Amino acid sequence: MEVTAEQVKALRERTGAGIMDCRRALVDAEGDLGRAEKLLAERGIERAEKKTSREARQGLIEAYIHAGGRVAALVELNCETDFVARNPQFRELAHEIAMQVAAMNPSRVAAEPSDGNEGADGEGTPLLDQAYIRDSSKTIRDLIKQNIAAFGENIVIRRFARFELGGE
Numbered sequence: 001m002e003v004t005a006e007q008v009k010a011l012r013e014r015t016g017a018g019i020m021d022c023r024r025a026l027v028d029a030e031g032d033l034g035r036a037e038k039l040l041a042e043r044g045i046e047r048a049e050k051k052t053s054r055e056a057r058q059g060l061i062e063a064y065i066h067a068g069g070r071v072a073a074l075v076e077l078n079c080e081t082d083f084v085a086r087n088p089q090f091r092e093l094a095h096e097i098a099m100q101v102a103a104m105n106p107s108r109v110a111a112e113p114s115d116g117n118e119g120a121d122g123e124g125t126p127l128l129d130q131a132y133i134r135d136s137s138k139t140i141r142d143l144i145k146q147n148i149a150a151f152g153e154n155i156v157i158r159r160f161a162r163f164e165l166g167g168e
Contacts, residue, residue, distance in 0.1 A: 003027055015040050016150050044149025054154040058085045062094035064102050070165040073101035080153040093147050093155070096132075100140060101160045103133050109157050127157065 003026040011022040011033055017040045025043070029035035059078035066072065077094040084090050100106075106127040128141040138146075140157075148155050 003031060007031065007033065011036055011040070017044070041146075044146060054080055056080050056154045056156045058082045059156075059158070060085050060091065060094055062091065062098045064095060064098035066102050071102050072163045073098045073160060075101060075160045076158040078156045078158050079151065084151050084153050087151070090147075090151065090155075093143070096134070096143070097127075097140065097157060098160070100130065100133055101127065101162050104130055105162055106130060106160075109159065127160065 003023055007026055008019060008022045011017070011026060012019060014033070015022070015037055017025070021040060021043070022036070025036040025039040026033075029039055056078035058081055059076065061074060061076050064073045064075075075094055075098040077090070077097060079085050079090060104125075104127075106125065108126050110128045111126045128139065128144070130140055132138045132140055132143050144155055144157070
């Protein structure tokens with residue numbers, strides 16, 4: 001199956017994956033863009049799983065203040081290198097996570113190993129397990145894994161804080 005540059009470009013624009021990864025996925029999917037996109041997602045998640053054991057000591061702290069200034073959130077998002085930490089897409093990811101924290105008010109980043117106290121509401125569900133507010137078909141964990149695959153580095157939400165006017 002011959003893959004055209006236009007197909008590779010279209011897949012790259014849809015997924016943000018590397019040129020060679022897009023080409024391989026299109027060859028494996030016999031030119032089907034939808035199947036190639038799914039293959040890239042699966043391969044990216046596999047790569048992301050391998051990177052989660054790496055140490056993430058760089059990163060940034062991002063603030064989000066909701067319109068009207070009544071709710072705010074701070075998020076510490078870590079990665080492996082300052083090169084990635086300075087990337088605009090990384091900053092956007094941190095902003096999206098801070099917005100999620102402001103909107104959903106999670107009580108913790110992840111579930112404790114023996115924690116059975118998870119409810120259907122935003123507060124009982126750990127941040128990583130919450131549905132992403134912009135796309136409910138994804139969780140925040142999925143969003144992080146997608147970005148690990150895109151950046152090629154481990155990414156960790158270290159901590160967050162949420163402030164509400166008049167709150168405790």
